[in-house]
Amino acid sequence: MSDIVQKAELQLCQAINAAAAKAVQAGALPALPVGAFQLEVPANRANGDLSANAAMAWARELRLPPRKIAEAVQTRLDLNSTYAQRCEVAGAGFLNFYFNDAFYADILMDVRARGDDYGRSDYGKGQRILVEFVSANPTGPMHMGNARGGALGDCLAALLEAAGYAVEREFYVNDAGNQIEKFGLSLEIRYRQYFGEDIELPAECYQGADIAEHAAAFADIYGDALLRADEKERRAALVAFAMPKNIEGMRGNLEKYRIEYDTWFRESSLYANGEVERVISLLRESGNTYESEGALWFKGTDFGLEKDFVLVRSNGLPTYIVPDIAYHYNKLVTRNYDRAVNILGHDHHGYTLCLKAVLPSLGIDVSRLDIVLMQLVKFVQNGEVVRMSKRTGKSITLEDLLEQIPIDALRFIFNLREPTSQMEFDLGLALEQSSKNPVYYCQYAHARICSIFRRFAEEGVAMRACTREELARLNAPEERELIRLLASLTGEIVTAAQHYDPARITRFCMELAGLFHKFYNACRIKGEAEPLMQARLNLCAAVRDTLASLLRMFKITVPEQM
RNA sequence: GCGCCCAUAGCUCAGGUGGAUAGAGCAACUGCCUUCUAAGCAGUGGGUCCGGGGUUCGAGUCCCUGUGGGCGUGCCA
Numbered sequence A: 001m002s003d004i005v006q007k008a009e010l011q012l013c014q015a016i017n018a019a020a021a022k023a024v025q026a027g028a029l030p031a032l033p034v035g036a037f038q039l040e041v042p043a044n045r046a047n048g049d050l051s052a053n054a055a056m057a058w059a060r061e062l063r064l065p066p067r068k069i070a071e072a073v074q075t076r077l078d079l080n081s082t083y084a085q086r087c088e089v090a091g092a093g094f095l096n097f098y099f100n101d102a103f104y105a106d107i108l109m110d111v112r113a114r115g116d117d118y119g120r121s122d123y124g125k126g127q128r129i130l131v132e133f134v135s136a137n138p139t140g141p142m143h144m145g146n147a148r149g150g151a152l153g154d155c156l157a158a159l160l161e162a163a164g165y166a167v168e169r170e171f172y173v174n175d176a177g178n179q180i181e182k183f184g185l186s187l188e189i190r191y192r193q194y195f196g197e198d199i200e201l202p203a204e205c206y207q208g209a210d211i212a213e214h215a216a217a218f219a220d221i222y223g224d225a226l227l228r229a230d231e232k233e234r235r236a237a238l239v240a241f242a243m244p245k246n247i248e249g250m251r252g253n254l255e256k257y258r259i260e261y262d263t264w265f266r267e268s269s270l271y272a273n274g275e276v277e278r279v280i281s282l283l284r285e286s287g288n289t290y291e292s293e294g295a296l297w298f299k300g301t302d303f304g305l306e307k308d309f310v311l312v313r314s315n316g317l318p319t320y321i322v323p324d325i326a327y328h329y330n331k332l333v334t335r336n337y338d339r340a341v342n343i344l345g346h347d348h349h350g351y352t353l354c355l356k357a358v359l360p361s362l363g364i365d366v367s368r369l370d371i372v373l374m375q376l377v378k379f380v381q382n383g384e385v386v387r388m389s390k391r392t393g394k395s396i397t398l399e400d401l402l403e404q405i406p407i408d409a410l411r412f413i414f415n416l417r418e419p420t421s422q423m424e425f426d427l428g429l430a431l432e433q434s435s436k437n438p439v440y441y442c443q444y445a446h447a448r449i450c451s452i453f454r455r456f457a458e459e460g461v462a463m464r465a466c467t468r469e470e471l472a473r474l475n476a477p478e479e480r481e482l483i484r485l486l487a488s489l490t491g492e493i494v495t496a497a498q499h500y501d502p503a504r505i506t507r508f509c510m511e512l513a514g515l516f517h518k519f520y521n522a523c524r525i526k527g528e529a530e531p532l533m534q535a536r537l538n539l540c541a542a543v544r545d546t547l548a549s550l551l552r553m554f555k556i557t558v559p560e561q562m
Numbered sequence B: 001g002c003g004c005c006c007a008u009a010g011c012u013c014a015g016g017u018g019g020a021u022a023g024a025g026c027a028a029c030u031g032c033c034u035u036c037u038a039a040g041c042a043g044u045g046g047g048u049c050c051g052g053g054g055u056u057c058g059a060g061u062c063c064c065u066g067u068g069g070g071c072g073u074g075c076c077a
Helices: A003-025 A054-062 A066-074 A101-117 A146-162 A178-194 A209-222 A231-256 A267-272 A275-286 A321-334 A346-362 A398-404 A407-413 A427-432 A438-458 A477-487 A489-498 A503-522 A530-553
Strands: A050-052 A084-090 A094-099 A128-132 A166-173 A263-266 A289-292 A295-298 A309-312 A339-345 A369-374 A377-381 A423-426
Touching: A003 A050, A003 A054, A003 A066, A003 A084, A003 A094, A003 A101, A054 A066, A054 A094, A066 A084, A066 A094, A101 A477, A101 A530, A128 A146, A146 A166, A146 A339, A146 A369, A146 A398, A146 A407, A146 A489, A146 A530, A166 A231, A178 A209, A178 A231, A209 A231, A231 A398, A263 A267, A267 A275, A267 A321, A275 A289, A275 A295, A275 A309, A275 A321, A275 A346, A295 A346, A309 A321, A321 A339, A321 A346, A339 A346, A346 A369, A377 A427, A398 A407, A407 A438, A438 A503, A438 A530, A477 A489, A477 A503, A477 A530, A489 A503, A503 A530
Parallel strands: A128 A166, A128 A339, A166 A263, A339 A369, A377 A423
Antiparallel strands: A050 A094, A084 A094, A289 A295, A295 A309
């Protein structure tokens, strides 16, 4: 919470409790109430700036009508050392408080004093969080379905940092297991086809053109020597050739998307360092596994799952979930992050239940793993749903998307809705009507403010610091609303972090820009008396800097001119 | 069949641990630029919060139930 807002709420709670105590002494209340109550911002401004439901909360306990309790408290309130100028009893028994001038002035001074730091807090107390996102398979180019996860994961990481966590970003590279076998097989067949062999590419193989391109590139460099090599060796050589190119390609695309990872974690390293074997033996030791039909099963039903599931197949190979278990063991035990946050498509929810069911058997507290199940995006163009199929290779790649649509717009739009809500992305709209994009609305507000300062600079007028009394002159409704919104930022960042929901911040930006535009149309700056003009310039600077720091936090550009 | 998520204005969506007259953006219509950026602002119209029960001072929000969508439910990942 912002220091000022927090202080204001604390003061009012104390004032209410003190008034209640006085009411008891005076015999207006039968006993000192102990029930908890809340202070909240009313939906309707006519009901004050902060509203307390104490009287309703105490009604049952005191066996009195809420309204009567409210009046007993209200008449005994001492607001002298608070940020409230008055309190009214309204509705069913709400105590509605109205902020005084000092509140508005102090908020603005706080915003100006803290600059880019405003809104940030130490709520997370430096806890170490590992945010894993995208983690696309290195068997081909990323498709546009990865776009939401990228924007969400990166902005969520930034949000958690702003809320005081020590965050690292990680990409999990699935460079082992079955899909790599399939990748090798696909490359091999394309390679043999390249030299004229008449063989079909099986349906279960990767059908994309990129596979054939890799095979051809390999052949152009190394020739047909591999045709005579052992099958296993041939596939390994092709994978060793193609996969690093794919990984570099992903890294490059993600950089264009302004995403940089602290770590690219290899699945293969879990086999190499023995952690895959280690978790299997730990799970055996836990007593929560059994053998059946030659396979090793985990007793999922003992942990609330519908059915048991296989850990090690009868052919001796672990299923996909085992390296993932090892990976989370690595995150939470080996590397000992306080918390792991994964962004996954909602179609993985069955898998996440399995993963969470297993962790306690490794001595890991499940609450340390949070999985954000993001709904998949439905891409629409010309009124038709654009299908994404990696197998047929006909999907739009992430690279195409990044080239067609401005990065600012992508990063903003994908964070406009909460992760769990299904969203529709109209490609045509994003392309043709990009000027109507909400991100421009925010950027425009910033550019507008910069323009104001440029004009003043041309006339030799510079902004100066204002006194509390001068800032208190900002009492137009539009000004007060703007300042109240600024006041709520710190709390909003904490709430957004708690919900893993960066959309709260993009919407905050929209609201801040909107309130600024309203202020701009309602209030003049130039031509006003010097103190008021300066106070308004301070307000403009506060909005400008807050908008800029939030957009920068999400790695969205902040133009000074549009 | 079973499990998870969802249903709010014509469209896309907000509505922290239950609070006062349910909001915003698009779209439609009407106004506002000789004065700080009109990528803006002001205003108008627009609702059975999917249906039905229940919990209580009070339900879009919580519980049950029905309907309609999305997804999952492989010794695939």
